[in-house]
Amino acid sequence: MTSRPSLPQGTLDLLVLRTLAAGPRHGYAIARWIEDTTTDVLRIEEGSLYPALYRMERREWISAEWARSELGKDIKLYALTAKGRAELRARTAEWGQLTEAVTKVLQA
Amino acid sequence: MNDTGSRFRGKRRQDTTPGVLDELEFHLEMQTRRFEAAGLGRAEARARALERLGNIDDVRRACRALTERMEDDVRRREWWHGLGQDLAYAMRAARKTPLFTVTALATIAIGIGASTAIFSVVNAVILQSVAYDRPGDLGVIWNSYGQAGLGEAAVAAAEFADLRERAHAFEDAAALRSQFTSVSGECGEAAGCEPERAVGYAVSPALFDLLRVRPAMGRPFVAADGAAGAPAVVLLSDAIWRRRFGADPSVVGRSIVVGATRTEIVGVLPPAVRFPDAPVGFLKNPADLWLPYDWTRNRTDGRGNQNLGVLVRLRPGLTMAQAQNDLDVIAQGFRTEFPARYAGPGINWRIKIVPLREQMVGDTRASFVLLAAAVTFVLLIACANVANLMLARGVGRRRELALRSALGASRPRLIRQLFVEAALFAAAGGLLGLALAAAGVRGLIALDPGTIPFLGRATIDLTVLIAAAVVTVATGVLIGLAPALRYSVADPHLTLADGGRAIGGSPLRRRLRSALVVGEIALAVVVLVAAGLLVRSYAALSRIPLGFEADGTAIAQIALPRARYDRAARVFAFYDDAIARLAALPGVVSVSGISPLPMSGEGWSGTLVVRGRVPVPGEPEPHAEYATALPDYFRTMRIPLLEGRDFTAADRQGAAGVVIVDRTLAERYWPGESAIGKHLRPFGPPKDDTGWSTVIGVAGHVRNGGPRKDGEPQVYIAARQWGDLGLVYVARAAGDPAPLPAAMRVAIREVDRDLPVARLALTPDVIARVVAPERFSTLLLAIFGGVALVLATVGLYGVMAFLVSQRTREIGIRLALGGRPGQVLAHLLGEGLRLAAIGIAAGLGVALALARAVRTLLFGITATDPLTYAAIAVLLLAVALVASYLPARRVLRVDPVQALAP
Numbered sequence A: 001m002t003s004r005p006s007l008p009q010g011t012l013d014l015l016v017l018r019t020l021a022a023g024p025r026h027g028y029a030i031a032r033w034i035e036d037t038t039t040d041v042l043r044i045e046e047g048s049l050y051p052a053l054y055r056m057e058r059r060e061w062i063s064a065e066w067a068r069s070e071l072g073k074d075i076k077l078y079a080l081t082a083k084g085r086a087e088l089r090a091r092t093a094e095w096g097q098l099t100e101a102v103t104k105v106l107q108a
Numbered sequence B: 001m002n003d004t005g006s007r008f009r010g011k012r013r014q015d016t017t018p019g020v021l022d023e024l025e026f027h028l029e030m031q032t033r034r035f036e037a038a039g040l041g042r043a044e045a046r047a048r049a050l051e052r053l054g055n056i057d058d059v060r061r062a063c064r065a066l067t068e069r070m071e072d073d074v075r076r077r078e079w080w081h082g083l084g085q086d087l088a089y090a091m092r093a094a095r096k097t098p099l100f101t102v103t104a105l106a107t108i109a110i111g112i113g114a115s116t117a118i119f120s121v122v123n124a125v126i127l128q129s130v131a132y133d134r135p136g137d138l139g140v141i142w143n144s145y146g147q148a149g150l151g152e153a154a155v156a157a158a159e160f161a162d163l164r165e166r167a168h169a170f171e172d173a174a175a176l177r178s179q180f181t182s183v184s185g186e187c188g189e190a191a192g193c194e195p196e197r198a199v200g201y202a203v204s205p206a207l208f209d210l211l212r213v214r215p216a217m218g219r220p221f222v223a224a225d226g227a228a229g230a231p232a233v234v235l236l237s238d239a240i241w242r243r244r245f246g247a248d249p250s251v252v253g254r255s256i257v258v259g260a261t262r263t264e265i266v267g268v269l270p271p272a273v274r275f276p277d278a279p280v281g282f283l284k285n286p287a288d289l290w291l292p293y294d295w296t297r298n299r300t301d302g303r304g305n306q307n308l309g310v311l312v313r314l315r316p317g318l319t320m321a322q323a324q325n326d327l328d329v330i331a332q333g334f335r336t337e338f339p340a341r342y343a344g345p346g347i348n349w350r351i352k353i354v355p356l357r358e359q360m361v362g363d364t365r366a367s368f369v370l371l372a373a374a375v376t377f378v379l380l381i382a383c384a385n386v387a388n389l390m391l392a393r394g395v396g397r398r399r400e401l402a403l404r405s406a407l408g409a410s411r412p413r414l415i416r417q418l419f420v421e422a423a424l425f426a427a428a429g430g431l432l433g434l435a436l437a438a439a440g441v442r443g444l445i446a447l448d449p450g451t452i453p454f455l456g457r458a459t460i461d462l463t464v465l466i467a468a469a470v471v472t473v474a475t476g477v478l479i480g481l482a483p484a485l486r487y488s489v490a491d492p493h494l495t496l497a498d499g500g501r502a503i504g505g506s507p508l509r510r511r512l513r514s515a516l517v518v519g520e521i522a523l524a525v526v527v528l529v530a531a532g533l534l535v536r537s538y539a540a541l542s543r544i545p546l547g548f549e550a551d552g553t554a555i556a557q558i559a560l561p562r563a564r565y566d567r568a569a570r571v572f573a574f575y576d577d578a579i580a581r582l583a584a585l586p587g588v589v590s591v592s593g594i595s596p597l598p599m600s601g602e603g604w605s606g607t608l609v610v611r612g613r614v615p616v617p618g619e620p621e622p623h624a625e626y627a628t629a630l631p632d633y634f635r636t637m638r639i640p641l642l643e644g645r646d647f648t649a650a651d652r653q654g655a656a657g658v659v660i661v662d663r664t665l666a667e668r669y670w671p672g673e674s675a676i677g678k679h680l681r682p683f684g685p686p687k688d689d690t691g692w693s694t695v696i697g698v699a700g701h702v703r704n705g706g707p708r709k710d711g712e713p714q715v716y717i718a719a720r721q722w723g724d725l726g727l728v729y730v731a732r733a734a735g736d737p738a739p740l741p742a743a744m745r746v747a748i749r750e751v752d753r754d755l756p757v758a759r760l761a762l763t764p765d766v767i768a769r770v771v772a773p774e775r776f777s778t779l780l781l782a783i784f785g786g787v788a789l790v791l792a793t794v795g796l797y798g799v800m801a802f803l804v805s806q807r808t809r810e811i812g813i814r815l816a817l818g819g820r821p822g823q824v825l826a827h828l829l830g831e832g833l834r835l836a837a838i839g840i841a842a843g844l845g846v847a848l849a850l851a852r853a854v855r856t857l858l859f860g861i862t863a864t865d866p867l868t869y870a871a872i873a874v875l876l877l878a879v880a881l882v883a884s885y886l887p888a889r890r891v892l893r894v895d896p897v898q899a900l901a902p
Helices: A011-021 A027-037 A046-058 A082-107 B002-016 B020-037 B042-053 B056-096 B098-127 B157-166 B207-211 B238-245 B320-337 B356-396 B398-406 B411-447 B462-488 B492-497 B507-543 B568-583 B663-669 B740-751 B763-806 B808-816 B821-857 B866-893 B896-900
Strands: A062-068 A074-080 B138-144 B170-184 B196-203 B233-236 B255-258 B261-268 B289-292 B306-314 B350-355 B553-558 B588-595 B605-610 B623-629 B641-644 B658-662 B679-682 B693-699 B714-718 B728-733 B757-762
Touching: A011 A027, A011 A046, A011 A062, A011 A074, A011 A082, A027 A046, A027 A074, A027 B020, A046 A062, A046 B020, A046 B042, A046 B056, A074 A082, A074 B020, B020 B042, B020 B056, B042 B056, B056 B098, B056 B411, B098 B356, B098 B411, B098 B462, B098 B763, B138 B320, B138 B356, B157 B170, B157 B306, B157 B320, B170 B207, B170 B289, B196 B757, B207 B306, B233 B238, B306 B320, B320 B350, B350 B356, B356 B411, B356 B462, B356 B507, B356 B763, B356 B821, B411 B462, B411 B763, B462 B507, B507 B763, B507 B821, B507 B866, B553 B740, B553 B763, B568 B588, B568 B728, B568 B740, B658 B663, B658 B679, B663 B693, B663 B714, B679 B714, B693 B714, B728 B740, B740 B757, B757 B763, B763 B808, B763 B821, B763 B866, B808 B821, B808 B896, B821 B866
Parallel strands: B196 B289, B233 B261, B623 B714, B658 B693
Antiparallel strands: A062 A074, B138 B306, B138 B350, B170 B196, B170 B255, B170 B306, B233 B289, B255 B261, B553 B728, B553 B757, B588 B623, B588 B728, B605 B623, B605 B679, B641 B693, B658 B714, B679 B693
C-alpha cells in the first residue's frame, strides 16, 4: 500500500460541500466524485462520510430528499442549502488563506 | 393546519422510511458492482467494498444518534412553533373580545394585586419582622403574677444579676431600660442644632452580641463600657444619625450632649436595628440611641424596684420549654431565699420567658392572618370569575374550536391552547397586579399612623416577587382548569354538526359554571361576614364613652432634664411659668398638666393602701392606675368632677397630701358612703400610720388604656406634691384647636429655650393611635368584602346572562306555546336565586366554622353575631336578585318568531 496524506480535521465537510455545489448527489456518488477528482490521492474512509452528512443535515447546510436510485430503491439525495452555500464560501476562503500561509512558510 | 401537517410528515419518516442501513447497503452494493466491473469476483469485490467502508456498526450508531437528535429538534421546534401560534391566536382572540379581555384582566389584576400587597405586609410584619439571627432563640423574661395580677412585670436589677449567674439555658442575658433623653450639642451641617428629644435605652453592653448585630460603623460596646466611672459613650441608630447628623460618616469619635452629659459617639447601628423594634412589654418605642450600663451594678437595689426588660438568647438546641424549666428552678430558689417577697399567701408569682417574636408581633398576628385569609378568598373569587368568563366565551368559540378539532388538532393541543390563553391572561393580569400591589403597599403604610410594628418596612422585594409569581402561576392553572375540564370530555363532531347553535347549555358546562358561581358567592359571604363582624366590633369600640373629651384640645409633652431641674422648686417654678404662658395664648380657655396622658400608650399603676381596710383573704391587694395632675385638669379634659373639689395652687409640697380618686375606686372601697375626707396611701406596703393622703374629690372614670379595657380604679396625685419631670400640658381652645400646637411650642420656648418639646399634637390624633390597628384591619377587610361582593355579583350576572342567551330558543318555544313572559322571567329569577341561596348557605356555614378564629379580634359582639350573618345573607340575596333580574328581563323582549327562526 502506498502512503496517502491523511485528511485534516474538518476537511471532509469542505469536500462534501464542494461536491454538492455541482448538484444533488447520494452518499455513494459523493464518495466517488471525491475519489475521482483527486485522482485517488485523497481516499476518504467512506464510512465516515455518512455521519458527516447527517451532521451537516442537522446543521441545515445540506438538505436530504428521497429519490429512486439506479438500483430501483429509495435513497437519500443530498443537496446544498443556501446556508451550506454560504458555509462553503467561507470555508473555501479560509482554506485558501491557510494553504497559502503554510506554503509560504515551507518555501521560506 | 400547518403544524399538524408537519407533525405527520415527521411520523412517516420515522416509521416507514429506509434508514441508515439502506443507505449503507446501497453504497456497498454500488461499490461491489464497481469492483466486479474491474474484474474481481463477487465475494472479493464485496470484501473490498466492506473494507473501504470501515466499521459499519460505528457508522450506523453515529448516524442513528444524529437522526434521533434531528427528530428531537424538529419536535421541539414544532412545539415552540405551536406555542407561538397558540399565543398569537390567544392575543387575536383577546383583541376580538375587548370587553371580556378588560374584565378578565382587571379581575385578575385586583386578585393578584391585593394578595401580593397583603403578602408584602404580612412578610414585613410577621414573617421577617424579627430580623435577627436565629430569632427563635431570643426570648424576653418577665416576673409574672398570675391571672389576677400583672402577667408581664419588669425585672429588678438584683433578679437580673441572679438570673445571669444561675441560669444554664441561656448563652447570655441583657437588661435594658428606657431612658427618655434629649440630644444637644454638635450636629451635622445639614441639620439644625436645636436640642432634640431622643428615645434612649440604657442597655447591658452585651445586648448587641445577643442580637448578633454589629455597628455599621465604629465599634460595638465592650463589657468595660458599662462599668462605673467608664467614659460616657453612645451608639446611635441609623435613624438619628440621618436625622440629626445628616448621615455624616465622620460622626464616630465626636461627642454630643446626651441629657446633660458630654458623650462620645462610638458607632452607628445598621438601619434595620432599633431594638426594641416593636413594643416589648413596657419598652414601647424604637430606640434612637443606646447607652451602655452594667445593670448588675444595681443588684443591691430593692427587689421591689422592678424596672428592667431582660432579653436572653437560648443556648443552641434548647427549646423555650427547657428554658422555662430552668427558670422554674431558679424561681424555687428565690422563694426559699426571699419568702416574704416571692412566696407569701396569694402571691402567685413565677418567672416566665416569652419568645421575642411572640412578644413583638403576637398582637398583630391574628388580624394579619385574617387579612391574608380574606385576600386569598378574594383571589379565589377572582379566579372563579375569570374561569367563568372563559367558559362563557368558549360558547361563542365553540364552532371555531370544533373546526380546529375536526381539522386534526388533537385534544391535548386544544387543551394546551386553553391553558396558553389562561397563562397569557394570568401573566398580563399578574404584571398589572404587581403595579397595583406596589401602589397598594404604599397606601397601606400611609393608612397606619405608625402603630403597627414593622409595617413601614413592607416593600415589593424578591420574596414578594417570588410569591407574586407563584400566585400568578396558580391563577393561570385555576382559570385554565375549568375550560380544560370542559373540553376534555366534549365531542367535537356533535358540536360541529349542530352548527354551533343551541347546545351551549350542555349539562356539564352548566354544572361547572353554576358550581363556580356558587363557590364565588360562598367565599364572598365568608369575607363579608368577617368584614361585617369587624365593622360592628369597631363601631362598638367607637361608641364606648372614654370618660374624657379630647376634641378641641392640644398637647405639648415635655421632659425636663434632671441635670438642670435637680430641685423640686425649679420644677414647680417651670410648671407655674409654663401654665401662665399657655393660658395667655389667644383662644385658650383652660390649660393644665397631666402625666401620663390617657390613651397615650404610657401607663402608670401600682399598689395602694386604703386606710382602715381589712384585707380579705383571696382578694387581691388594692391596685390602681396613677396620674399626677395640675389644677384644672378635669375642666380642661371635661372629666366630670362628681364630688368634692379640684386641686388648687395651694396643694403643693409641704401642704397636707391630697388625692382625687375616680368613681370606680370610691365605690369599691367606700361603698355607700362619701369618699371625701377618706385616707389612702399611694404605693408602698402598710408599715405604719403615717404618710396618708386625703381624698378631696371624686372624678368620673377614664379609660386610660383605650376603649377595649375598662381599666383599673384611678388615683390622681397633686403634681405640685410629686414633682413629675415629664408632664403633658393640655390646652383647650375656644374654637379651632389647629393653631394651638405651634403656639404652645413658642410659649414653652419662652420658659426654657434649651428645652426640646417631645410631642406636640392635637389630642384626638394622639388617642386615635389606640384604635388605629383596629381601624386598619377593619377598613381593609371592608374593602376586601366590597371587592368580593362586586366580583361575585359580576359572576352571577355573567351566568344569568349566559343562561338567558342560551335559552332564547327554549324561551321562544315557551312563549309560542302560550307561556307568559312574566312566568318565564320568574323561572329565570328563581334559577339565579337558587344558586345564590346555595352559595349563601354554604358561605354562612363556612363562616360559622371559621368564626372562632376571629373571636380574639372582636369587641362587644360575639363571633356568631346573628345580626351580622343575617344582614350579609340579606345583602347577598338582594344583590343576587338584581344580578339575575338585569339579564333575565331580556326575555320580556324575546320575539318567538325570531328566536325560533332556523
